[in-house]
Amino acid sequence: MMRPFLEECRRVTRSCIAAISKVVKRCIISCKAMIYALHPKARERVTQDKSVDSATRVSRIRKIYRARKTFVVVVSALLCVLILIVAVSAFTGISNRHRAASTRAQSAVSTSAASQSSTPTQTEESSASATQSSSGSSSVLTQQQRDNIAAQALKTAQASGKTLHQYRYCVSGKGNVGDTQVFENAVFSILNSTQGWPRAGATFEYIAHESSSSSSADSSTQCDMTLIMAEASTMKSFSDGCSEDYSCRVNDEVIINLDRWNSATSDWLNAGGTVERYRKLVINHEVGHRLGHLDNEATCSVSGGPAPVMQQQSISLRGCSPNEWPLDSELWIS
Ligand SMILES: [Zn+2]
Structure with a gap:
């Protein structure tokens, strides 16, 4: 079987x-015949070959022409296919980029609307609109929400067992940054977050500028610090030590670079951070300077562990993972 x-x-x-x-x-x-037929002197060779009769010579010359014709057709067909593939892949690439861009725009808008910290979102129209257009009414905190956040912050500060510090802050803008109301809402939520500096005993009260009368000057003198949303090109006007590439703190001025606010840094994003988290990082880091902290006081205790908020994470994560909140070891105010 x-x-x-x-x-x-x-x-x-x-x-x-x-x-x-x-x-x-x-x-x-066939290849050999094709190579032979494509030789420029192929026809001449056949014509001069006296060992065969004329009928054979004619037949061979016909074969040469047929082979050449086939070669031209095949090469043309291959070229057409190649051009088609390139065109299709180029078109697919363009439509993918369009799709990705529109997805990013959609997710950015929904993030802004859903965000508890109500942070503004960059739009493509202009940098100024970053603090305006995507900040619909849902991005602005109600008085009730502000009261709740402030109450939680105070509770956290009291529970920390540390000396209580209440900071009054003002908010302003420099350059083409649009309305700063949404920025202020984000600042209020971030600074008073139960994950943030309240754990070191700090709470933050917003002192609003009055648009009329003499109280504008008065309110600025009441501020322990002013958080400024600044167009990148204006950064140097605060201090030569400030860079157009990053945010900065100069005395009582905490200056947030609009470009970084809108798009974070490539190091941060490459390490897995998001723009929304970066906004928390940059506020906590720069205000951390105002509370007495220095850059890179510490690094993560274990490789891959959360980076201290005072580490310059915008520049390099140094083997740590992105982190926007002060670590336990950073919970002090000088
Ligand atoms: Zn710093």
């Missing part, structure tokens, strides 16, 4: 091999 089956297998294998080698041989012969 087994033997005939094996015999049959061998026979099929042999005929397969024979068929394949036949095809290969034919291919080789």
